[in-house]
Amino acid sequence: MSITEIKSKTLDWLDERTGWRMATDLLDHKVVPQHAGTAWYYFGGITLFLIGVQLFTGVLLLLYYRPTVAEAFDSVRFIMTRVEFGWLIRSIHSWSANLLILSAFIHMFSVAFTRSYQRPRELTWLSGIVLLGLMLGFGFSGYLLPWNMISYFATKVGTDVAGTMPVAGPTLARFLRGGEDVGAATLTRFFDFHVMILPLLTFALIGVHLLLVQKNGMHTPSGIPPSKLAHMKFFPNFFLRELMVWYGVLAVLGTLAAMFPWELGEKADPFASAPAGIRPEWYFLAQFYTLKLIPSHVWIFEGELLGLLGFGALAAVWVLLPFWGTRANGEPRTRLTAGVGIFLICYLITFTYLGYVK
Amino acid sequence: MRAPVILLFFAAGAFAAGPDSCMTCHTAMDDAATGPSALIKNDVHIAHGLSCADCHGGDRTNDDPDASMSKAKGFKGKPARSAIPKFCASCHSNPDYMRRYAPRERVDQFELYQTSVHGKRLAAGDANVATCIDCHSVHDIRAVKDSMSPVHPLHVAETCSRCHSDKQKMAAYKIPTNQFEEYRTSVHWQALSKRGDLSAPSCASCHGNHGAKPPEVESVSAVCGTCHVLFEQLYTKSVHKAVFSGEGGGGGCIVCHSNHAIHQPSTAMLTGPNAVCSGCHEAGSKPAEAATQMAGWIDGLDGALQQSEAVLTKAEKYGMEVSEAQVRLIDGREDLVKSRLNLHSMQTEDVRKPVEAGMAVAKETGKAGEDALREKDFRRLGLAVSVVLIGIAILAIRGLIRRIESNGDGGAAAAHE
Amino acid sequence: MQSTHSSNANEDRRTVVSWLLGGGVAASLASFFYPVARFLNPPQVAEASVNEVVAGKVQDLKPNSGKIIKFGNKPALLVRVNDTDWKAFSAVCTHLNCTVQYQEARREIWCACHNGTYDLDGRVTSGPPPKPLEELAVKIRGDEVVISHRV
Numbered sequence: 001m002s003i004t005e006i007k008s009k010t011l012d013w014l015d016e017r018t019g020w021r022m023a024t025d026l027l028d029h030k031v032v033p034q035h036a037g038t039a040w041y042y043f044g045g046i047t048l049f050l051i052g053v054q055l056f057t058g059v060l061l062l063l064y065y066r067p068t069v070a071e072a073f074d075s076v077r078f079i080m081t082r083v084e085f086g087w088l089i090r091s092i093h094s095w096s097a098n099l100l101i102l103s104a105f106i107h108m109f110s111v112a113f114t115r116s117y118q119r120p121r122e123l124t125w126l127s128g129i130v131l132l133g134l135m136l137g138f139g140f141s142g143y144l145l146p147w148n149m150i151s152y153f154a155t156k157v158g159t160d161v162a163g164t165m166p167v168a169g170p171t172l173a174r175f176l177r178g179g180e181d182v183g184a185a186t187l188t189r190f191f192d193f194h195v196m197i198l199p200l201l202t203f204a205l206i207g208v209h210l211l212l213v214q215k216n217g218m219h220t221p222s223g224i225p226p227s228k229l230a231h232m233k234f235f236p237n238f239f240l241r242e243l244m245v246w247y248g249v250l251a252v253l254g255t256l257a258a259m260f261p262w263e264l265g266e267k268a269d270p271f272a273s274a275p276a277g278i279r280p281e282w283y284f285l286a287q288f289y290t291l292k293l294i295p296s297h298v299w300i301f302e303g304e305l306l307g308l309l310g311f312g313a314l315a316a317v318w319v320l321l322p323f324w325g326t327r328a329n330g331e332p333r334t335r336l337t338a339g340v341g342i343f344l345i346c347y348l349i350t351f352t353y354l355g356y357v358k
Numbered sequence: 359m360r361a362p363v364i365l366l367f368f369a370a371g372a373f374a375a376g377p378d379s380c381m382t383c384h385t386a387m388d389d390a391a392t393g394p395s396a397l398i399k400n401d402v403h404i405a406h407g408l409s410c411a412d413c414h415g416g417d418r419t420n421d422d423p424d425a426s427m428s429k430a431k432g433f434k435g436k437p438a439r440s441a442i443p444k445f446c447a448s449c450h451s452n453p454d455y456m457r458r459y460a461p462r463e464r465v466d467q468f469e470l471y472q473t474s475v476h477g478k479r480l481a482a483g484d485a486n487v488a489t490c491i492d493c494h495s496v497h498d499i500r501a502v503k504d505s506m507s508p509v510h511p512l513h514v515a516e517t518c519s520r521c522h523s524d525k526q527k528m529a530a531y532k533i534p535t536n537q538f539e540e541y542r543t544s545v546h547w548q549a550l551s552k553r554g555d556l557s558a559p560s561c562a563s564c565h566g567n568h569g570a571k572p573p574e575v576e577s578v579s580a581v582c583g584t585c586h587v588l589f590e591q592l593y594t595k596s597v598h599k600a601v602f603s604g605e606g607g608g609g610g611c612i613v614c615h616s617n618h619a620i621h622q623p624s625t626a627m628l629t630g631p632n633a634v635c636s637g638c639h640e641a642g643s644k645p646a647e648a649a650t651q652m653a654g655w656i657d658g659l660d661g662a663l664q665q666s667e668a669v670l671t672k673a674e675k676y677g678m679e680v681s682e683a684q685v686r687l688i689d690g691r692e693d694l695v696k697s698r699l700n701l702h703s704m705q706t707e708d709v710r711k712p713v714e715a716g717m718a719v720a721k722e723t724g725k726a727g728e729d730a731l732r733e734k735d736f737r738r739l740g741l742a743v744s745v746v747l748i749g750i751a752i753l754a755i756r757g758l759i760r761r762i763e764s765n766g767d768g769g770a771a772a773a774h775e
Numbered sequence: 776m777q778s779t780h781s782s783n784a785n786e787d788r789r790t791v792v793s794w795l796l797g798g799g800v801a802a803s804l805a806s807f808f809y810p811v812a813r814f815l816n817p818p819q820v821a822e823a824s825v826n827e828v829v830a831g832k833v834q835d836l837k838p839n840s841g842k843i844i845k846f847g848n849k850p851a852l853l854v855r856v857n858d859t860d861w862k863a864f865s866a867v868c869t870h871l872n873c874t875v876q877y878q879e880a881r882r883e884i885w886c887a888c889h890n891g892t893y894d895l896d897g898r899v900t901s902g903p904p905p906k907p908l909e910e911l912a913v914k915i916r917g918d919e920v921v922i923s924h925r926v
Contacts, residue, residue, distance in 0.1 A: 060814055070924070081679040082818045085810035087737075236762060244755045247803070251748045258741035261677030557870070557889075557903030585903070587890045685848040692874065695888075744806040750799030757796055 026214065030234035033220040040110035041218065041238075042245050047107050049246045050100040051202070053253070054138075057093040058195070065145070067191040069184040072147035073267040080264055091257035097139055099253065101283045104132050105348075112321065112341045115332050116219035122322035124212040127205050129319050134202050139283060141194040147187060148265030153274045155190075156182045158284070161291065164304040183270070222332075279355060286348045287311055289355035318344065378418045379426050380410035397498035400506075406459050413445070440480055442489040443471055470569035477569075486527065493517050509567075512550060515541055515560040537561075540619035559585070576603055578610035578617075592702040601638075623698070628653035648706050655713040656697055662720035663690050669727030676734045683726035690719030827923035830863075833915060841877025841884075844922070850874050851911055851922060852884065856895060863911040863922045864897050870904040884908065 001009075015021045032041060064083055066075040079086035108128060111117055117125035144155045159182060163173030178185030220229060232238050280288050287307075294303040317324075317340065325337040384395040398404050403412070411418040415432035417425060427433045437445040447468035449455050456463050471477040476487040493509055500507035508517040519538035521527050528535050541547055541560070549558035564581050565572055573581045579599070583590025593599055593611070602608045609617075614627060614634045627634045629650040639646040667687060670680045693716030700708040830844045830853050841854040843866055852866040854877050864884070866874050873888035883900065884893040891902030898907045912925045 060811065063815070077679065077681070078818075081682070084813035084816060084818065086814060087679070088810050089814055237759065240755050240759050240762075244752045247748050247752050247755070250807070251745050254741055254744055254748075258737045259677075263677070264679060264681070555870075555903065557905075585889045588887050682848070695873075740806075744803065747799055747803035747806050750796065751803040754796030754800050757792070 027235045031231040032238040034230040034232050043107035045242045047103045053096045057089050060089050076146045091262045094262035095256040114221045117322040127209045131205050141190040144190045147268050152268035153278045154280045285355035286351035289351050379421050394497040400498040402501045439485040446490045467568040474570045511556045518561045537618045544620040575609045582611045589702050596704045625653035625657050652709045659713045659716045666720045666724040673730035678730040683723045687723045690716045830920045830922050833918050861913040863913045865909040869906040
C-alpha cells in the first residue's frame, strides 16, 4: 500500500469512530466577510492566542512556583535567576497578561462599534463580558502571587475597595482575603482562583463563546451593499492570516520580555508602610483614580459607595447593550450606542492616563 | 449668675491641694506670657504636684502676703545666683525626698557640679558662670527627654553655646568661642540633627554635664573610646599613644581628628597636601611612605567596590537579576570598614589583610556584574534571531496564502488540498 | 523551448524558496521550544531557602560561644548558651547595621562599631542601638541545628 492509501485508510478508520470529519466539514464551510473592517476580526483570535500563551507559560511556571508566604517570592526569584530561560517564561507570562487584557478590551469595543452584539448574538456578547471579567480576575489574582511589596499593597487596596460595596462588601472582602487581613490565607486563595477556579470557568465560557460564534457565523456590519460583499474561507485563508498575526504577537511578546524583563521587586513586608504612590495595574487604574477623586462624603452618602454604585450602573448599561441598543423593530439606536461607546473609551483612556501621572 | 460660680469651681479644681495663694496673686501681677506663674504651666515639678512654696518656702494657704511670705514659714524668696545650686540641691541631693517622686533619679548632681569648672568658679565668687537655671531654665523646667527642654540631646550644644560662643563673656576666661560653630560641622551633629540618632554625642557626652570639665589629655582616647571601642584599643597599642600623651603631646585622637570639628575621615588625611601625618612625619620618611601605601590600598579597595557596584547597577537597569551579588558586595564594604579601622594600629600588615579580602569580593561581584551584562547581550541576540526567524515564517505564510489564492480565488471556491 | 526552460527554472526557484521558508518556520518553532525544553530541566543549584537554614552540627559549637551564619541574604548570630540552650538572632545591629558578635567573657552580644550591647534575649543593654535584635527560632533536628523565622 502506498503512503497516501495508508493515510486515507487511517483517517477513515478514525472518522468512523470519532466523527472528526464533522468538525472539518464545519470548518470548511466557515467564511469570513471581507470589508474595510475585517482587521478587527483578528482581535478575538489574538485574545484566544494570548490565553493559550498564558496557559502554556503558566503551567511551566507552576513547575517551580511555591504558593506560600515564606517561599513565594524566593521561588519567583529562583525562576528569574536560576532556572534556564526562567526569566523568559516569567516575563512573557507577565507581559502577555497585560496584552491579553488590552486585546480583550479592543475586541469588545470593536464588537460594540460594529454592532455585532445585535440579534442573534446577544448571548455571545454576554458570555464575552463575563470572560472579560474573568480575565480581570486572573489579572488581580495573579498579581499577588509573586508576593512583593507592590503586589501585597495593591491587593490590600483592591480588597479594601471591594469591601466598600453595599450589603455584600465586607463578606466579599473576607471571602477574597480568607480572613480579616491580606496574608497567607489570601495567597492560598488567590492561587486557587488563578490556577483552578478561573481557568475552569474560562474554559467553559470560551467553549460557549466559540460555539456560539460558529453557530451564528461572523457578523457583517450593515451599510455594505450585498453585491459588494465578498467572503474569504476561514480555513485555510483567514486562518493563515491569523497565524501571521499570532507570529507577530509572539515577536512583540519576545521583544518585551527580552528588552523589558518583568521586575522582581522587594519581598512583601506587611509591617512596613505602603510604598509611596501605590496603585493597581493599569487595567484597574481608571476606577482607582475615579474613586480617589470622589470626596469622602457626598451629601449623606459615602464617596466610595457612590463610586462603586456608579461603576455598577455603567457596567449594567454596557452589559445590557444588546437589549437597549436595538429598537423593538430591529433598528439599531446608532447614535446612542456609538455615543455610549465613545464615552466609555474616553473615560477609560483619560482616567487611566490621569491615574498614571497623578 | 451661674458663670462666676462655675468659674470658681474650675478655679478650685485647678489646684490639686486646694487654692494656692502664690498663684492667685502672682497670676494677677505677672506678665501674662513671661511671668513665672505663666511659665510654671510647663514645669515638671508642678506636674508632680509641687508648687511655688515647695521651692521658695512660705505658706500657700494664706492669702495675706505678710503671712504667706514670712520667714517664720520658711520663705526663702529669690535666691542669689551663687546660692542657686544649693537651693536646687536641697531637694535634688536628698535621696529620701527624691525617692518619693523619681526613685531612679540621680542625686549627685550638686556633688558633681562642685567638681566642675563652673562649680569651682562659683564657689570662688564668680557669679557669671553657669548655674542650674542657666541650662535647665527656671519656672518652666522640662524633663530632659522633653523635646522642648534646653537640655534635650538635640538642644544641649545650643544651650552651652549661649555662653561659650559669647566672645565678651569668654574673654575674661580666655576660652575660645568657636566650639559650637565647629561642632555644627561635625559628623556627630549630622547624626543628631539629620539622622535623629539621639545616641550621638554633643557637649555633655564628652565633657560631662554637671561635672563639666574638658577631659584631660590622657583621657581623650578613653572618652572617644566609650563609643569607638576598637579604635581606642588599636590606638592604645600603637606608637602614637605614647607620642600624643603628656604635655605638648597634643591629646590623643584630637591630634588627627580635631576635638569639635570632627569631620568624616578620609584617605586625604593620610597623604596629599592636606595630610595630617605630614604635620610630624617628613615627606619620604618610612612612616610617611607607609601612610601613602595604606591610603593607596584603601582608595584602591573603595574604587574597586564602587566599580563593581556600578556594573551591578547597570545590569540591574537592564532588568537582570543581580541581588545576590549586591548582597555579597556588603561583605566587601565591611572589609573596607575594617581596613580603615585597622589603620589606627599604624601597622601596614593590619591594613593589607582586610584590603585583600575586600578586593577578592570586589572582583567576585564585578565578575557577576559582567556576567549579567553578557547574559543580557546573549538574550538580545537570541531575541534578534527569533524575530528574524518569525519574520521569515510570516513571509512564508504570506507566500503560502498568495499561492493558494492565485490558484483560484480564496473565496468560497472549495480548496482541493 | 525558452518558456519551458524558464518555467522549469521558476519551479526550481519556487522549490528552493519553499524549502527555505519552510525551514524558517521550523527554525522559528524550534526557537520557541528550545527555551521551553531547557526550562523543564531542573537547575543543579539547590534553592537558597530563606525559610530555614541548617546552621551546622550540634557538636561544632561549644557551649558559651557564638557563630555568624548566612540566613537568606543577611547574617544571623547563633549562640550556644550552654549544653542544652541555643539562641539565634538577626546579626544586623539596629543602630547602623554593622554585624554584631557574641562576647563569651561577658555573655552578651556586642557591636564593635559603636559599642552597643544586647543581652541574650536580644534586648539593648547599653549604647546607641534603638531597638532590640530580631530573635530567630532554633530547632535541633537529630544532630543538626536549624534556624528559621519565628512564626
